Amino acid sequence: MPLPLDALPGLGPVRAAALVKAGVADARALVERLPVKYQDSTVLTRIADLRPGVEAAFAGEVASIRSYGYGKAARVHVVVEDDSSRVSLVWFGAAWLLKQLYAGQPLLLYGTVSRAPNGARSVAHPAILERRALLPVYAAVDGMPGKALRGAIAAALDRIGDVESGIPPSLVPESIRLDRREALKQAHFPESRESLEHALRYLSFETLLLYAAALRRRSQPVHIEPLVIPTDITETFWAAQPFKPTGAQTRVSAEIIADMRGDSPMSRLVEGDVGCGKTALAFMAMYAAARSGGQAAMMVPTEILAAQHFRSAAGMLEPLGARVGLLTGSASAKERRGIVAAAADGTLQVVIGTHALFSKDVKFANLVLCVTDEQHRFGVKQRAALSEKTIHPHTLVMSATPIPRTLAMLLYGDMKRSVVDESPPGRLPVETRLVPESKRARMYGFIRAQAAEGWQSYIVCPHATQTGDADCASAEWLAQSLRDAGGPLCGLRVGIAHGGQPSRFRAETLEAFQGGKLDVLVATTVVEVGVDAPGATVMVIENPERFGLAQLHQLRGRVGRGKAKSWCFLMGERNARLDALAATRDGFEIARKDLAMRGPGDLLGVRQHGLPEAFAVASGADEPLMVLAREAADTAAARGGGDAALLDEAARVRFGTMAMA
Ligand code: ADP
Ligand code: MG
Numbered sequence: 326m327p328l329p330l331d332a333l334p335g336l337g338p339v340r341a342a343a344l345v346k347a348g349v350a351d352a353r354a355l356v357e358r359l360p361v362k363y364q365d366s367t368v369l370t371r372i373a374d375l376r377p378g379v380e381a382a383f384a385g386e387v388a389s390i391r392s393y394g395y396g397k398a399a400r401v402h403v404v405v406e407d408d409s410s411r412v413s414l415v416w417f418g419a420a421w422l423l424k425q426l427y428a429g430q431p432l433l434l435y436g437t438v439s440r441a442p443n444g445a446r447s448v449a450h451p452a453i454l455e456r457r458a459l460l461p462v463y464a465a466v467d468g469m470p471g472k473a474l475r476g477a478i479a480a481a482l483d484r485i486g487d488v489e490s491g492i493p494p495s496l497v498p499e500s501i502r503l504d505r506r507e508a509l510k511q512a513h514f515p516e517s518r519e520s521l522e523h524a525l526r527y528l529s530f531e532t533l534l535l536y537a538a539a540l541r542r543r544s545q546p547v548h549i550e551p552l553v554i555p556t557d558i559t560e561t562f563w564a565a566q567p568f569k570p571t572g573a574q575t576r577v578s579a580e581i582i583a584d585m586r587g588d589s590p591m592s593r594l595v596e597g598d599v600g601c602g603k604t605a606l607a608f609m610a611m612y613a614a615a616r617s618g619g620q621a622a623m624m625v626p627t628e629i630l631a632a633q634h635f636r637s638a639a640g641m642l643e644p645l646g647a648r649v650g651l652l653t654g655s656a657s658a659k660e661r662r663g664i665v666a667a668a669a670d671g672t673l674q675v676v677i678g679t680h681a682l683f684s685k686d687v688k689f690a691n692l693v694l695c696v697t698d699e700q701h702r703f704g705v706k707q708r709a710a711l712s713e714k715t716i717h718p719h720t721l722v723m724s725a726t727p728i729p730r731t732l733a734m735l736l737y738g739d740m741k742r743s744v745v746d747e748s749p750p751g752r753l754p755v756e757t758r759l760v761p762e763s764k765r766a767r768m769y770g771f772i773r774a775q776a777a778e779g780w781q782s783y784i785v786c787p788h789a790t791q792t793g794d795a796d797c798a799s800a801e802w803l804a805q806s807l808r809d810a811g812g813p814l815c816g817l818r819v820g821i822a823h824g825g826q827p828s829r830f831r832a833e834t835l836e837a838f839q840g841g842k843l844d845v846l847v848a849t850t851v852v853e854v855g856v857d858a859p860g861a862t863v864m865v866i867e868n869p870e871r872f873g874l875a876q877l878h879q880l881r882g883r884v885g886r887g888k889a890k891s892w893c894f895l896m897g898e899r900n901a902r903l904d905a906l907a908a909t910r911d912g913f914e915i916a917r918k919d920l921a922m923r924g925p926g927d928l929l930g931v932r933q934h935g936l937p938e939a940f941a942v943a944s945g946a947d948e949p950l951m952v953l954a955r956e957a958a959d960t961a962a963a964r965g966g967g968d969a970a971l972l973d974e975a976a977r978v979r980f981g982t983m984a985m986a
Pocket of ligand 1: 568569570571574597598599600601602603604605725749750857859886
């Protein structure tokens, strides 16, 4: 019998309902929901050594306290110092703090320092800690204070009868093995870094093993009726393009078509660095599906990208006789009805869309191919949802995020891989420069000069609107100050795009930029994936310390897509991370460096339960663990009998009838 949530102390019906709404059904689910990260204040960093963008615990004495404004607008500024340096702390709307702080007071703090354009360092909203500890941080649940959550988890751990995962213990290597209740206890209430690491290692191993087992169950061979695809399909498709395919594109198209002519469903991952031309490959496959008499659906992570793909797919495929439709959340009810009907009766051969494609009412007359673009943006369950719209579709997955081989094996099981290891000819490498504050004005001069020649620039900011984080550029604020009378880009056509805007408006702005009707686009990372504006030659990234290296590489990939020389300007001082980016053009190499630089310190970083989120962080650091998990799954399968059946059942319980697309 599952233990209901409201049987736990501190959880009345209201909080229990809040948890259920967040997907936590009972007490068991509550303890299985591991922290997303840990706040470690057992190790202190000297104030002088605090690094921008890196969370850390530090201690100091209050040197001064000041406040500005009243009520919600109140701002409290506190300077703390230790014997190495000083740093200011800023709180917004926290006037009550004034009553608790006094000069000379020792404080134990936890937060992330950031650097203002003038070089001053500050920490916005640091946590004031009572004692040094290793504290779990959970994904927030609306209507549930963190303290109540921790109390409920502690109680649940004591009261639940069975916390087992169902994995036969003999499949767990001795060095990893741990009593499961103890592992969960340590994951939620760690006694030490060592005990926490052991616990997480054990729990990760379990997840990896169950995942490997689930994949194995799914990959039982299936026979399907082969598609009849005209022999000249690739020639016809490429002949209709404005460019000649690269050698890699030719090779991968042949691989895809061979799969699609096969008598088992294709399951292929196409990897390739940003800008290598994966989209055309996806369209080629969709065209083949259409010519075979079937339909193809393409799932895309953002509305911007969906609209862009729709425009280019329509341009490429409609002249070849395939009808293309777009389905996103911002379609009007009427548009939506039209698209849904045309997908259901087969009028549309190709449908491109966002999550809206998953809705129950979306049905296809004869869906034979599911394509996922930028797959790393989707969860496992979401990808499965699309392929459930039909029986045994061919699946094609496009990704620009390089994945270490072992990880790929686990994530994609026996998915075949194609690597597009060649970019269209004539591309000049993007020149990457670090731009210190003192050269900002000159850089804007450069942007003006590019605009005068008809080229365009992106300026990417971490936030859409001004947040408590005073040192961090926001798109709205920056765009305003750039185009203001007397501003450095005054007179240029400057647009703004971010996630807070109505999606229609955002799409229109992007379309205007792509069409050359804007000189500058100030944006958040909504332009990170896939956006293609061939006239853009400059990518400026504000507060680059806020982004991961791989993400910076993706952003940089938005320029240098045509034949013109392009630049990527990283605003800030030199540091090892940004130097690495400037020195490297290869996305795989950058991903490896990113991992190496984050180093073992990050072992205690975000480590979520459930995949592929778990992989996103476990990745390289845990490769040996992945190998062990895969070996254990192989062992169970080879042994067969009781252990294999137990493992299968455990995998079913954890991942359901998972399908991977
Ligand atoms: P990604 O692999 O990042 O998805 P895209 O498919 O968006 O890359 O392609 C990047 C740009 O290169 C697009 O503007 C596309 O039209 C262009 N492109 C693709 N293939 C070729 C080619 N063979 N020759 C010239 N340009 C190409
Ligand atoms: Mg792409």
